Amino acid sequence: MVSPLSALLLFLLLLLQTQNSFQEKRERMVKQSIEARGISDKAVLKAMRTVERHLFVPPDQVAYAYEDNPLPIGSGQTISQPYMVAYMTEVIRPKPHMKVLEIGTGNGYQAAVLAEIVQQVYTIEIIPELGESAARRLKQLGYENVEVKVGNGYHGWEEHAPFEAIVVTAAAEAVPPPLVAQLKEGGRMVIPVGPQNGTQTLLLLEKRKGKVTTQKLLPVLFVPFTGGDKK
Numbered sequence: 001m002v003s004p005l006s007a008l009l010l011f012l013l014l015l016l017q018t019q020n021s022f023q024e025k026r027e028r029m030v031k032q033s034i035e036a037r038g039i040s041d042k043a044v045l046k047a048m049r050t051v052e053r054h055l056f057v058p059p060d061q062v063a064y065a066y067e068d069n070p071l072p073i074g075s076g077q078t079i080s081q082p083y084m085v086a087y088m089t090e091v092i093r094p095k096p097h098m099k100v101l102e103i104g105t106g107n108g109y110q111a112a113v114l115a116e117i118v119q120q121v122y123t124i125e126i127i128p129e130l131g132e133s134a135a136r137r138l139k140q141l142g143y144e145n146v147e148v149k150v151g152n153g154y155h156g157w158e159e160h161a162p163f164e165a166i167v168v169t170a171a172a173e174a175v176p177p178p179l180v181a182q183l184k185e186g187g188r189m190v191i192p193v194g195p196q197n198g199t200q201t202l203l204l205l206e207k208r209k210g211k212v213t214t215q216k217l218l219p220v221l222f223v224p225f226t227g228g229d230k231k
């Protein structure tokens with residue numbers, strides 16, 4: 001007969017083992033897919049090692065949570081590839097004092113990674129179910145410095161502007177002008193731009209002395225930025 005106490009101990013042991021194996025997998029992912037590919041910002045690497053990506057994917061995708069791929073999250077959307085999340089986070093040069101706007105919350109993974117580093121994250125998701133469940137998840141996980149809004153990110157988030165950085169995680173046909181306007185002097189915006197099913201380019205915009213410069217970073221494939229300029 002197994003006593004209730006030993007059953008409980010066995011259960012806790014198994015739970016601990018599962019946690020450890022997630023941690024090992026995450027460590028391996030960061031080393032092999034992120035550090036080895038050139039991401040070197042210490043704070044970004046630490047955030048990628050900390051955020052438990054398996055808690056941001058649907059149950060049937062948990063086994064793949066630490067492979068360096070985007071995964072389906074329902075509503076036809078995806079959770080971004082870990083390398084891309086790390087890359088976009090590094091590119092904005094995140095610092096502890098910063099206020100960052102993200103467009104395209106999805107399940108909230110990128111928002112959590114940003115929230116590990118910067119002071120405040122504002123994130124907007126156009127699909128209500130995704131935005132609402134991301135808000136619940138982030139709250140449950142204790143991220144008190146993330147605010148989620150359901151709406152069209154095209155217009156940014158006027159009340160909280162300007163932002164030191166803006167991270168757009170859906171591919172727009174062109175850079176939405178309101179986002180450029182809400183970028184602070186010295187600020188940086190990273191955004192995929194291009195056709196829905198063709199090659200898109202990840203762009204880095206920088207605002208200096210009121211002027212905006214644009215740099216092409218890499219070819220990418222993101223889900224489309226929807227909603228046009230509708231309010």
Ligand code: SAH
Pocket residue numbers: 077078079080085103104105106107108109110111124125126127130151152153154169170223224225226227228
């Ligand atoms: N940042 C997410 C990526 C989610 S995929 C992550 O960390 O994994 C991009 C998301 O952008 C999708 O959930 C999609 O619904 C959302 N999106 C598309 N167009 C949008 C818009 N105009 N405003 C806000 N969100 C948008």
